[in-house]
Amino acid sequence: MKIGLLGHGVVGRGVTAILDGKYPDLEITKILVKDLSEGNDPRYTLSAEEILNDPEIGMIVECMGGVQPAGSYVLQAMKQGKHAVTSNKKMLASLLEEILAASSEHHVQVRFEASCGGGIPWIHELEHIRRIDEITGFRGIMNGTTNYILSAMHENGTDFAEALKQAQKLGYAEQDPSDDIDGMDVRYKCCISLFAACGLVISPDLIPAFGIRHIHASDAAWAKQHGRVIKMIGEGSPQGACVMPRILKSNDPMSAVFSNQNRLETDSPTLGVAAFSGQGAGSLPTAHAVVQDILDIARGCTQMKTEYERIDQTGIFEGTYYISGNGAEALNLPVKEKGNGFIITEHILLNDLMQALPEGHALFIAEVCE
């Protein structure tokens, strides 16, 4: 099968590095780039149409990033009977319904293992488990940047700003880190996981997401002192999804995920809790996931279920909320002073709480914080 590759950045270069010359029946024949000076590969082209209209190309692999024009290219390719593989979480989460519809309508596959958890075979395993079980819940450390920052804060007492600088120096955080630290990246991944795990489609901006920007060294120190660890957790269930820093017990396996590693867990009736960990990003691990998708399509594995139910709200995440600093008074809610913050002693929906909370405070879901 001939393959058209859209994008030759970090992930795209990993894909050619793994695939070129390895499988006699698979060949990347054209590569869309923004600028021909990116390299001297004879397959480079500046014209997306040249790839999308090539009748010999049976599959496109999209590693461009961004919602557009990536999304239009993927939809156009599928419409022309080409299978699609994408590593682009933002595009996929934003256009999920259209892409699933295109898969059914045009009888082509869409696969997206690399969009969530990098090299970890998360989407594949969800698909596999659902052959037998209904998944009752999932949760994960899905973002290496925030896990690196929170690990540094926990282990060395580093303040947020300094930990972020370290992460940027090591290439774990971008110059504008907002998407990672404000939870947008995890929100896209939760959106995709919620479809793969529970067959639910929700617009990503309807998933409550709270980032780590306002967490102070004193919060991390307080948690550590009480045998707790702060982790950024994306989670979901048939009731919806959310993205929140959580104060976990130190013997929770999530607490042992260090540096920029990822860990994803699923729960279901017969398998119980199963967890998958590894490199959540990086050129070769992510490209490994892309190539697994390519092989699944080329080897004739069937398309995962594209049926879904659309939901427009997710509100059931109740729990014990912990608010650091002095934001809680302004909430006009029953609170109890605790460490260097407050616990809300009444059940309240996460969405309602997030709307009520004044800017600049750190909010956590806490496990047994007495």
Place this chain on the structure above:
Amino acid sequence: MKIGLLGHGVVGRGVTAILDGKYPDLEITKILVKDLSEGNDPRYTLSAEEILNDPEIGMIVECMGGVQPAGSYVLQAMKQGKHAVTSNKKMLASLLEEILAASSEHHVQVRFEASCGGGIPWIHELEHIRRIDEITGFRGIMNGTTNYILSAMHENGTDFAEALKQAQKLGYAEQDPSDDIDGMDVRYKCCISLFAACGLVISPDLIPAFGIRHIHASDAAWAKQHGRVIKMIGEGSPQGACVMPRILKSNDPMSAVFSNQNRLETDSPTLGVAAFSGQGAGSLPTAHAVVQDILDIARGCTQMKTEYERIDQTGIFEGTYYISGNGAEALNLPVKEKGNGFIITEHILLNDLMQALPEGHALFIAEVCE
């Protein structure tokens, strides 16, 4: 497809609980039991021949345990053109070459996900990763019994005998626990993993295995005091395999595997280290793995590679060995006193060391024990 089930114990009952009535194209039509009083299922039979000679049965599922007669039944079924699924690690490890040969010769599949790591999709993931990478190594906590015992010793300072009693009371250890605590169970699993990961076949009794029987509360306490955790690790690579208690750093993710949980890790060039954790035993998780195998066969997934290379020794496991108690003097080797034991300061092959060590001492591979 009609299925014959051999054995209706803990795993077999899980298989019928999951499968009966769930998939219109799959039906368990006969079940081999040792005693008709086991239940009043009309599918029960005492005659293996009745199943093996039934031309309507296209697949047998063996959950009997023990090398014989289970092994003969599986081989006989394959010879008659029936696919085989087994959860029986001892049988599979002992007869691996014959079973692989039968698969090639008679063009039938053999699958064994449940033989290693219970519900964890370990064999499947190794097969998957090898489509792209050569696996350079694997290691795992593959036995819930020993992990429960070692966890109790680490967390509560419990002595070995008492921790074993607790494990027996909870159903995590058998009345005769030798196979688990002396490392035989992990040896079978290493043998199967070495084939699935590296395409190597070795007789299980050639894999060095050292158990946990002689580990004292004082060893666990000494390790804990030095920020270390003792875990029973099965491991392998293209150079071979071994089963040994290891003294790990407390920030090793293996150290965070508590109670009777399992965790398996693989390393390969493009994926890097990937880890899979969950229930390593239990009726439903193990049966879940069996049913995944059944579905793979019924849905037309191709047989995993049956080519292998036979090896007859595995000797490269060198490292820092730690011997507790006073066994080290008898070895006539350069040792250094350390805590309540000795470190051997010279490189020595594990097989040689195990032969030289007097009975009754605990032996560990230690990570950076200075």
